[in-house]
Each structure stands twice: as C-alpha cells, then as structure tokens.
Amino acid sequence: MRNIKTAFLSIHRLLQASRRHRARSLSACRLFSSYGSSPKVCIVGGGPAGFYTAQHLLKARGDMFVDIYERLPVPFGLVRFGVAPDHPEVKNVINTFTQTAQHERCSFLGNVSIGTDVSVEELKKAYHAVVLSYGAEGNRSMGVSGENLAGVFSARDFVGWYNGLPINKELLPDLNCETAVVLGQGNVALDVARILLSPLDFLKRTDITQQALESLKASKVRRILIVGRRGPLQIACTIKEVREMINLPETKADMLPGDFEGIAEALKDLPRPRKRLTELMLKTLKVDEGGQKASNLWGFRFLRSPVKLLPDADGKRVAGIRLAVNKLEGSGEEARAVPTGQTQDLECGLLISSIGYKSLPIDPSVPFDPHTSVVPNDMGRVSQTAGLYCSGWVKRGPTGVIATTMNDSFETARILVKDMESGPLDLSVNKAGSQEITMLLQTRGVKPVSFSEWEKINSEEVRRGEALGKPREKVLDVEEMLKIAWT
Amino acid sequence: MSVCMGARRLVGLSLSRSSWILSRGANTSAKTLSSLRRISDPKKDRIQKRDITSCNVVQPLRSENKVTVNFINRDGETITVKASPGDTLLDVVVQQDLDIDGYGACEGTLACSTCHLIFEEETYKQLGPISDEEMDMLDLAYGLTDTSRLGCQICLTKSLDGMTVRVPESSADIRQSDGSA
Numbered sequence: 001m002r003n004i005k006t007a008f009l010s011i012h013r014l015l016q017a018s019r020r021h022r023a024r025s026l027s028a029c030r031l032f033s034s035y036g037s038s039p040k041v042c043i044v045g046g047g048p049a050g051f052y053t054a055q056h057l058l059k060a061r062g063d064m065f066v067d068i069y070e071r072l073p074v075p076f077g078l079v080r081f082g083v084a085p086d087h088p089e090v091k092n093v094i095n096t097f098t099q100t101a102q103h104e105r106c107s108f109l110g111n112v113s114i115g116t117d118v119s120v121e122e123l124k125k126a127y128h129a130v131v132l133s134y135g136a137e138g139n140r141s142m143g144v145s146g147e148n149l150a151g152v153f154s155a156r157d158f159v160g161w162y163n164g165l166p167i168n169k170e171l172l173p174d175l176n177c178e179t180a181v182v183l184g185q186g187n188v189a190l191d192v193a194r195i196l197l198s199p200l201d202f203l204k205r206t207d208i209t210q211q212a213l214e215s216l217k218a219s220k221v222r223r224i225l226i227v228g229r230r231g232p233l234q235i236a237c238t239i240k241e242v243r244e245m246i247n248l249p250e251t252k253a254d255m256l257p258g259d260f261e262g263i264a265e266a267l268k269d270l271p272r273p274r275k276r277l278t279e280l281m282l283k284t285l286k287v288d289e290g291g292q293k294a295s296n297l298w299g300f301r302f303l304r305s306p307v308k309l310l311p312d313a314d315g316k317r318v319a320g321i322r323l324a325v326n327k328l329e330g331s332g333e334e335a336r337a338v339p340t341g342q343t344q345d346l347e348c349g350l351l352i353s354s355i356g357y358k359s360l361p362i363d364p365s366v367p368f369d370p371h372t373s374v375v376p377n378d379m380g381r382v383s384q385t386a387g388l389y390c391s392g393w394v395k396r397g398p399t400g401v402i403a404t405t406m407n408d409s410f411e412t413a414r415i416l417v418k419d420m421e422s423g424p425l426d427l428s429v430n431k432a433g434s435q436e437i438t439m440l441l442q443t444r445g446v447k448p449v450s451f452s453e454w455e456k457i458n459s460e461e462v463r464r465g466e467a468l469g470k471p472r473e474k475v476l477d478v479e480e481m482l483k484i485a486w487t
Numbered sequence: 488m489s490v491c492m493g494a495r496r497l498v499g500l501s502l503s504r505s506s507w508i509l510s511r512g513a514n515t516s517a518k519t520l521s522s523l524r525r526i527s528d529p530k531k532d533r534i535q536k537r538d539i540t541s542c543n544v545v546q547p548l549r550s551e552n553k554v555t556v557n558f559i560n561r562d563g564e565t566i567t568v569k570a571s572p573g574d575t576l577l578d579v580v581v582q583q584d585l586d587i588d589g590y591g592a593c594e595g596t597l598a599c600s601t602c603h604l605i606f607e608e609e610t611y612k613q614l615g616p617i618s619d620e621e622m623d624m625l626d627l628a629y630g631l632t633d634t635s636r637l638g639c640q641i642c643l644t645k646s647l648d649g650m651t652v653r654v655p656e657s658s659a660d661i662r663q664s665d666g667s668a
Contacts, residue, residue: 092594096592238623238626240623240624273627401627403628407589410657
C-alpha cells in the first residue's frame, strides 16, 4: 500500500514538473514566434474536416499555431447541424474537437465569413498555409419542373430545420399529409424518413429543436416512400440506417417483392458489406408477410427517376411526382440507370429531395471544378496554388461517414507538414497570423466569437435543454447567439 | 530530458484519461436513450450494457494479474503494454495514451469504426460473439478482414495474454455513402 502511495506521489511530482516545463516551452515558442519562425496555419470551416485537420497539425509539430475560422458563431458544422438528433453517439466526436479547440496553440474564430469578411488572398498573406475545409453548402438540384411548389424541400433544408440551423428556422414544413416521398436513398434520406416516423416520446429526449418537435406532433405523415434511380444492389445508405428503420416501433416495411427478383441469387458474389445490407432488405420482405400491426409504413422504390412534380388543383402545393421507370445497364456498383420510356405517378403531399450536397466556390482566387464541384487537388494540395490546401467534402465530394472525413483530413495535414519540412512552404518568412486578420476584421466591423464565448452559448443551450428534459435546446438565431456570447 | 519526456507522456495520459471518464458519463446517458427506444430487444440491451459497465470489473493492482497486449501500429512498430482484464482494447489505447491516430472517435458507442483491429486467427476464435451492430460498423471499416473486430467490443481476459493485434492501414477507401455519418 505504501508503495502505491509513493508511486502516486512521484507521479504527481512528475506531472507538476512537466506542467512547468510545458509552460516554459510554450512561452519560449511564443517568443520565438514573434521573431518569425513558428508556422501559422489557418483553417476555413469549423466542421469535422477542419477540426480533424487541426488536430493532426497540432500533434505533428509542437511549434505550429492553428486558427479555425467559422462563419457561424457556433462550431462543429454538420456534427451539430447534420448528424441526426437520435444519433447522440456520433456527436461524441465533439469531445475530441473541444480538446483541440482548447489546445494552447489553437484558436477558434467564429462569426467570420471567409470570402465576405476576409478574402482567401488576405488569409494567404497572413498565414504560411490556408486549409479549405468549408464543406458542401449547396444542393444538387433535381432539375425538374415544380421544384418551387409548396411542400417540396431539399433534405439539407429539412435536416437544417430539425437540427436548428439558423438559416432554416423559418422553414416550418406543413406535415399535414399522409404520404411523403423522399428522393434519394442515402443515409440523409433515411435520417429524414426516420425522424418523420419516430415516436415523439423518443424524439423529445434528443436535441431536436422544440419547434420541430411541435410540427412533428401535428404531423399526419404515416407512409414514406424512399425512391432511388437504381436497384437494391446499388443503394447508397449504410446498413445501420436500414436496421434503424426496421426497428422503428409500430412501423412496417412496405417493399415491392418484384424489385428483389434475382437479388438472392446475386448475393454470393457480393463483398461482405453489400451482401449483409442486401440480406437485411430481403429479410424485410419475409417478416412483413406475417402482416403485423403497424400504423406507419416505409419502403424503398427502385429504378425510378424524377420527371416532374405534380401540383394540386390550385397549382400551389405538391400533390405527387411523375417518375421515369428505369432499367439497369451493366451490373454491380457501376450499373447505370437508363429510362425505359414508361412513367409512373406517385401521390404525395410532401417531397424531400435528398440526392446529394455539393460544394460551392468560395473565392475567385481559388480553383474550382464546376463539373465535380470540388476544389481540384492532389491529396489535399490545391492544384497550382502554393500554400493552399483542402480537406473534407470540398476535397473529395460530399460522401462518406465521419471516419472518411477524419482520414482524408489527416492526409491533408500530413501533406502540409511534409511541405513545411521539405521546402514548398517557406517558413523563414514571418507571418502575423490571426493578429493581422483580427485587425482587418476590426476595421470592417466584424467581431469574432472565441471558443470560450461559444462555451457560454453551449452552457445556455444545455441549461435550456435541462428545463425540457433534453440534452440541449439549440439557439436558433444568430443575433441571439452573439448576444449570449458577448454578455 | 528523458525524465521530462516521460513526464510529458504522463500528463498526456492523465489529461486524456480524465476527459475519457467525463465522456463516458455522457455515453451512459446516450445509451440510456438508445436502450429506452429499443427496450423490446434483449439482445441489443445486452450488447449496450456490455460496453458500458460489465467490462469494468474492479481489478487488484498487482502486476501478475495483468494481460500483455502487443499492438502493431500503422507504421509497423510494435507497442507492448500490460493491461487489466475486464478493460476493453479501446480502454487500453485511451488509458495508456497509445499513439494511434483517430482511434475511438465515437468513444466506444458503436457509432463508428475507428477502433477497428485485426486479430490473429487463433485469437479471433477466442473472442466473444459478435453482434449485428458491431458487424454493421465493421462493414464501414477501412481494410476489413475476416478476423477484424472493433476494439471497443473486446474485453481483455487472462486467456488473451500475449496476443498481438494489428491496427489496419487507413488509406484504403471504403464504400461511399452520402455522408450523414
């Protein structure tokens, strides 16, 4: 016992000694930096790509300073505004992001819009390197008539609405219809369908916004059809999301057995993930032959592409969608959907288009490929632009799970550090970093929100949530966020 | 200098450990939410409980009760550690502050696949049964093999003493989904 005590004491002493050492080395580092050699990097976008890039940069070099710029006063991007409220486990990554933001060599500057408040050129002047991690704020459009009818939403806006994204707070979708059609079969499509059919008693304990909860209380949506242009073997969602749909209480899968003809025979040649996902879908056909009691229905509809949205008698609201019937050319992941010439109409009072996000150009000085909607790059090095890097969705397009973004952000950070060590990035030049940018912002009347100011917003949200029995109640208004941050 | 380095490592350990404990508290509430929803499925409840509590058997501090685990990291370097039976492999990585980038992003809640490890065939056979939910996450893992498991679901036992696990490469691309995480 005494031995253990001695051991603890010596560990305690070691800890203290090392804290002193760290403090000293940090001030040495700051001193050094004022003479112009400590690398300064800024990141545009405070979502997962930005935080994972920062995490790796800070770890790779003990002298590197990293500033994260974010347009909103609040950090974490799609982890806050994209990840479904009933997936709190995924949001655990916020703990690691918070540690990164609180790192002594990291600063968060919220409420700063790059491209508007500060240009990328100005950032390049102030930093040794700039990493673009601003994600994909645009939508792929369906490109059919009727997209502006009432009752038609992009999944991005719909998700933004129930997740409290300030720009979507006025969306207030009318859920007074029985059938909703979701176009697209990715995980976002399934998130939307699941939130629409989840029991309120469950949702009310999540961080879904109170106003979304009120709308969902009044919802009459009982049937959701999730439409894709290709077949069951090409579906884009992951198995976890399908399993969650199957496990929804009082909800039954409503699939068309004809869509699965020949699928069972194809199973044996599939890679394991695709095989398990397909087997799970096939199982829903069997389970539901029993005709169990269910008030809600959901189902995939395959081989259908949108032709036009059909208006109601007044010509104002959506009443249905005309779909082209497709067949597949080729097989496997590469199979293409080709129209057969036939069409089919589906009735619906709510249509949510979930056919993918896309990145938008940020600044005329930054290369952008309009066809693929990404910043052209080689492993995160932006083509033909020294000192400019990218990570996350602007780098490789809006696909993948958080681990995908983590890995590609680490890759960008590795490349950037390599460029610092092997030449392309000149560290002998002094860079003023955030000092220079905050001065610019001041002259332009823009006041950044620091991480500790975000923590005030965070505490307020948690406090409001507690009163409602939720993990948090998000502040929906940017002005209100700023007020909380600065009082 | 070497004392300093050692101490630095200890600081890292204590910091990451305390944040880990905090976040584990958060996990429990997340789990409570999920299990509320899935009350009807006893199999799932068992899995969810296992990764929060039942691994954490109180162990005496004597070193002869420890289990040796060898991690082969992405760069090929082998890290050998002694760990307590009852801990998960994710616990071991976090508590011992092993330098594995991005390991355990969702903190052991079966919501990601970043704690993926590859086992030797003989060891793999000794591991407990694998749940559908773990398989679902493994399906998204980089470099999936027939002897892959998630470190957060593997509890150490004496019989696993001396085992070697490999951290998979992270560069291979996984099947793409549309990214709601």
